[in-house]
Amino acid sequence: GQQLNQSPQSMFIQEGEDVSMNCTSSSIFNTWLWYKQDPGEGPVLLIALYKAGELTSNGRLTAQFGITRKDSFLNISASIPSDVGIYFCAGTSYNTDKLIFGTGTRLQVFP
Amino acid sequence: DAGVIQSPRHEVTEMGQEVTLRCKPISGHNSLFWYRQTMMRGLELLIYFNNNVPIDDSGMPEDRFSAKMPNASFSTLKIQPSEPRDSAVYFCASSRDNEQFFGPGTRLTVL
Secondary structure (H helix, E strand, O other), X not given: OOOEEEEOOEEEEEOOOOEEEEXXXXXXXXXXXXXXXXXXXXXXXXXXXXXXXXXXXXXXXXXXXXXXXXXXXXXXXXXXXXXXXXEEEEEEOOOOOXXXXXXXXXXXXXX | OOOOEEEOOXXXXXXXXXXXXXXXXXXXXXXXXXXXXXXXXXXXXXXXXXXXXXEEOOOOOOOOEEEEEEEOOEEEEEEOOOOHHHOEEEEEEEEOOOOOEEOOOEEEEEO
């Protein structure tokens, strides 16, 4: 099925570093969501974005809804070991409840 | 508040057997989604319901898969007969608006 282009595919960083990942789509979305999945668990919603240009923070996490409505990024500042996991972007188009998921970014944080 | 509840958490069965996965959505949510996750294909939407009515089942792989939602607090995903290629983690999610909340998943292994 349709998937969003998410990059990078994986990241290996040192504790304390900042992280940035992004998603792009060929079509316009009206909602962007960012999820984190830990091993053996379901994805957990981190941030939801509803307006083009919207910038939203949740603790050390910041996400933005791109002006073109075709992209979004997620930043994590001052990474810590518990940030380890897979991060997924997801979006919905108009007039549908279906979420289209990105391919995921696997984050590894070394102490 | 209880999140999305799925059972069983793990299921190991033999090829040809019937498998039934269960989901209890978050109270008050009017949409329910069934996903399948594999390493190769990522997160795939199988089917979703709105107000207990199936809206889009285009992701259901074949006739061996069926899903029901007899009331607002319960849904099942059935595979009959199961095949080894059905082995995956199956997630249920529910939402009231565009923000979907996932259950912990059922890890299915078909031998």
